[in-house]
Amino acid sequence: xxxxxxxxxxxxxxxxxxxxxxxxxxxxxxxxxxxxxxxxxxxxxxxxxxxxxxxxxxxxxxxxxxxxxxxxxxxxxxxxxxxx
Numbered sequence: 001x002x003x004x005x006x007x008x009x010x011x012x013x014x015x016x017x018x019x020x021x022x023x024x025x026x027x028x029x030x031x032x033x034x035x036x037x038x039x040x041x042x043x044x045x046x047x048x049x050x051x052x053x054x055x056x057x058x059x060x061x062x063x064x065x066x067x068x069x070x071x072x073x074x075x076x077x078x079x080x081x082x083x084x
Contacts, residue, residue: 056063
């Protein structure tokens, strides 16, 4: 009877080890994907900032007009929300 228990315990231990290894591989894959996504987002953010900087330097009046339009839109939305 003791031999059978040892066999079952060994099988369970092996199964737990396999599950742990599979979970570890999945976690590593998910972390790698998350790192790639963060790196890509950071690169796109830098590109956007460079483009915005170039636009502001080349067309400052148009940039001010765009900022004013956005500010007016946000102000109007805020005022509408305060009325409720």
